[in-house]
Amino acid sequence: xxxxxxxxxxxxxxxxxxxxxxxxxxxxxxxxxxxxxxxxxxxxxxxxxxxxxxxxxxxxxxxxxxxxxxxxxxxxxxxxxxxxxxxxxxxxxxxxxxxxxxxxxxxxxxxxxxxxxxxxxxxxxxxxxxxxxxxxxxxxxxxxxxxxxxxxxxxxxxxxxxxxxxxxxxxxxxxxxxxxxxxxxxxxxxxxxxxxxxxxxxxxxxxxxxxxxxxxxxxxxxxxxxxxxxxxxxxxxxxxxxxxxxxxxxxxxxxxxxxxxxxxxxxxxxxxxxxxxxxxxxxxxxxxxxxxxxxxxxxxxxxxxxxxxxxxxxxxxxxxxxxxxxxxxxxxxxxxxxxxxxxxxxxxxxxxxxxxxxxxxxxxxxxxxxxxxxxxxxxxxxxxxxxxxxxxxxxxxxxxxxxxxxxxxxxxxxxxxxxxxxxxxxxxxxxxxxxxxxxx
Numbered sequence: 001x002x003x004x005x006x007x008x009x010x011x012x013x014x015x016x017x018x019x020x021x022x023x024x025x026x027x028x029x030x031x032x033x034x035x036x037x038x039x040x041x042x043x044x045x046x047x048x049x050x051x052x053x054x055x056x057x058x059x060x061x062x063x064x065x066x067x068x069x070x071x072x073x074x075x076x077x078x079x080x081x082x083x084x085x086x087x088x089x090x091x092x093x094x095x096x097x098x099x100x101x102x103x104x105x106x107x108x109x110x111x112x113x114x115x116x117x118x119x120x121x122x123x124x125x126x127x128x129x130x131x132x133x134x135x136x137x138x139x140x141x142x143x144x145x146x147x148x149x150x151x152x153x154x155x156x157x158x159x160x161x162x163x164x165x166x167x168x169x170x171x172x173x174x175x176x177x178x179x180x181x182x183x184x185x186x187x188x189x190x191x192x193x194x195x196x197x198x199x200x201x202x203x204x205x206x207x208x209x210x211x212x213x214x215x216x217x218x219x220x221x222x223x224x225x226x227x228x229x230x231x232x233x234x235x236x237x238x239x240x241x242x243x244x245x246x247x248x249x250x251x252x253x254x255x256x257x258x259x260x261x262x263x264x265x266x267x268x269x270x271x272x273x274x275x276x277x278x279x280x281x282x283x284x285x286x287x288x289x290x291x292x293x294x295x296x297x298x299x300x301x302x303x304x305x306x307x308x309x310x311x312x313x314x315x316x317x318x319x320x321x322x323x324x325x326x327x328x329x330x331x332x333x334x335x336x337x338x339x340x341x342x343x344x345x346x347x348x349x350x351x352x353x354x355x356x357x358x359x360x361x362x363x364x365x366x367x368x369x370x371x372x373x374x375x376x377x378x379x380x381x382x383x384x385x386x387x388x389x390x391x392x393x394x395x396x397x398x399x400x401x402x403x404x405x406x407x408x409x410x411x412x413x414x415x416x417x418x419x420x421x422x423x424x425x426x427x428x429x430x431x432x433x434x435x436x437x438x439x440x
Contacts, residue, residue, distance in 0.1 A: 015197045018187050019154065019204035023127050025182035026152030030124045032181075034101035040147050040179040041097040047175030048090050048140065051167065056083050058163040059136060066160050074262035074321035075213075078134035079161055089137045096144040096388040102406040103150050108414075111437040113426075115419040122410045124150035126206040129198050130391065131156040131220060133212030136164035141382075141389035142209070143172050143186050148388075149409035154205065156189040156198055158212070166190070199224035207409075209392050214319060229404060231395035233345035234264030235319050236377045239336040239362065240284075241353035242275040248374065249280065249352035250287050255376040256350065258291045262321045264393060265348050265380040269316060269326045271336045274300065277329045281305050284327075293323045300329035316343040333358055337365045344368060346395040348380040369395050369402035 029037070048055070059081040066076055081089075108120035128151050132138050139155055146153040157165035165188055173183035189198065199208065202225050210220040210230045221228050238256055240249045256267040272280060281304045285295055296315055297308035308327065315326040316339070330336045333351075340349050348370035351362040359373040370380045380403060382390025387405025394401050400408030425432050 015189070015194060015201065016204065018184075018189075019127065019201050021184040022152035022154055022187050023204060025185035026124065026127055026150070028182060029147065029152065029185050030103070030150035032150065034103075036179075037101070037148055037150070038097040040176060040181045041093060041144055043179035044144065044147070044172050044175035045090050045093045045097075047171045047178065048086075048093065048168070051171040051174070052083065052086055052090075055086060055164065055167045055171065056081065058167040059161075062136075062161055062163045069160070071160055075134045075158075075160065077260070077262040079136065079164075081136050081164055085137060089140045092383055092389045093140050093144040095383070096148050096406075099148065099388045099406060101148070102410045107412060109439045111439055112416075112434050113421065113432070114435065116421045117417050117439070119415045119417075120412050121415060122412050125409055125411055127152045127154065127204060128207050128209060128391070128409070129154045129156070129201070129205040129226070130209045130211070131195055131198065132210070133158040133216055134161055135211060136161045136168060138211055139165055139168040139172070139188075142391050143169075145389055145391055145406055145409060146186070147176075147181075149406050151409055152185045152187075154187045154189060154198065156195050159190075159192065162190050196223070199226065202226050211392050213321075229394050229396075229400070229408065230392050231264065231345060231347060233319050233395075234266070234321075234347050234393075235269070235317065235343060235345040236265060236267045236348045236380075237269045237271055237336075237340050237344060237350070238267045238377065239271040239330075239333070239340070239349075239351045240273065240276065240280060241333060241336075241351060241355065241358055241362075242273040243355040243358065244273075244276060244280070244352040245354055246276065246280045246283060250284055252350065252352055252374070252376050253284060254287055254291060256378055257288065257293055257325050258323065259376070259378050261323050263378070264319075264321075265377050266321070267325065267350075267377055268318065268320055269328065269339075269343070271328050271330050271339060272301075273333075273336075274329050274331050277301070277304055281327070281329075288325060291323070293325050295325055295327060297327040298329060301327045304329075319345070333362055337362060341365075341367050347393065348372065348377040350375065350377050369393070 105122040110118045130142050169188040176183045208226045208228045210217045214233050285305045295308050296311040298311050302308045311326045346368045349366045349368045350372040363371045382403035382405045390403045
């Protein structure tokens with residue numbers, strides 16, 4: 001994406017006013033009680049329900065335009081928002097209201113000395129900038145989480161979802177107004193130029209959250225000085241150990257690959273131990289092909305299932321986001337771990353085995369935000385974790401990591417209350433000692 005400096009500057013100027021309005025609304029939102037924020041979330045859910053027909057119609061128009069424009073299959077899968085999916089997303093909005101308020105939690109309460117008391121409290125980040133491709137349901141998830149955590153949010157959807165996002169944000173603003181909340185707390189940008197301009201709003205936007213393709217997320221990460229929360233790849237693996245229950249492993253593989261192949265938590269590579277490959281691979285291939293999965297395999301895999309497409313080095317590093325799966329035969333759990341730590345994206349990895357010691361070793365040594373035993377990688381999701389919803393999944397080492405819910409949208413501040421205390425009292429040859437006594 002290349003935008004001229006002139007166009008970039010033209011887009012940035014009106015965006016400053018939007019960001020300033022959002023920051024002001026966020027400051028008010030941050031001071032609200034949990035009850036007031038929950039009422040606002042319920043008002044938003046009610047407004048979304050009242051506008052359901054209009055939202056679905058807008059999405060249908062987006063989908064028709066996307067088909068005419070030959071939108072990539074994975075993006076089209078994420079774009080679709082029918083009545084059932086909308087109802088589920090609205091239920092997710094209400095789930096956020098039932099979560100504990102993340103703001104105002106006292107993390108540290110400590111007496112430094114008599115009459116000198118320190119507190120560390122959780123506080124909102126401020127203004128979130130969320131940029132996403134397709135996924136109009138992300139508008140509802142992120143808006144609910146932003147309201148609950150006391151943050152303003154500036155949303156930028158892809159052009160393929162502009163009608164859907166507009167209808168959703170109009171309904172959300174309607175709900176906020178009904179709850180006497182400044183609707184500027186939730187804003188929507190609609191033009192391509194605004195994407196680049198948003199990335200330049202350091203000092204106005206506190207966190208950028210990109211959700212989309214690898215190339216898109218990398219573009220965001222490389223073109224802003226604002227902190228970015230996200231992941232560039234979703235290259236997930238299932239390793240079938242020599243002591244796996246083959247039928248159970250097949251069920252896990254099917255779910256992890258076919259339940260939602262365009263999701264970032266779908267597996268892209270299947271690793272299988274050589275001692276079980278002769279028995280398991282033909283059964284796996286039959287089941288996966290019945291689900292329309294195109295299979296690629298290394299030399300050993302093709303010796304067992306000859307008609308597999310030859311896998312290349314590139315396949316191990318590819319996020320297909322489609323019904324394509326690469327298969328590799330390994331000689332040990334150590335080789336599986338080495339392969340995953342080389343080619344994986346630190347998103348979510350799984351092992352199928354009946355040996356708890358092998359599973360524990362795998363889960364300890366694999367470097368990923370989520371490591372699972374005998375279950376599908378598709379469980380890597382904020383809603384499924386009980387977070388109510390998620391703003392995205394982070395694969396970075398620093399927290400937050402994995403599916404990010406409310407806890408990833410707050411930071412903390414230190415409050416110190418004294419009675420005329422000065423630092424020189426506690427320094428020098430006659431320094432008074434600190435008590436450093438933790439309080440209830």
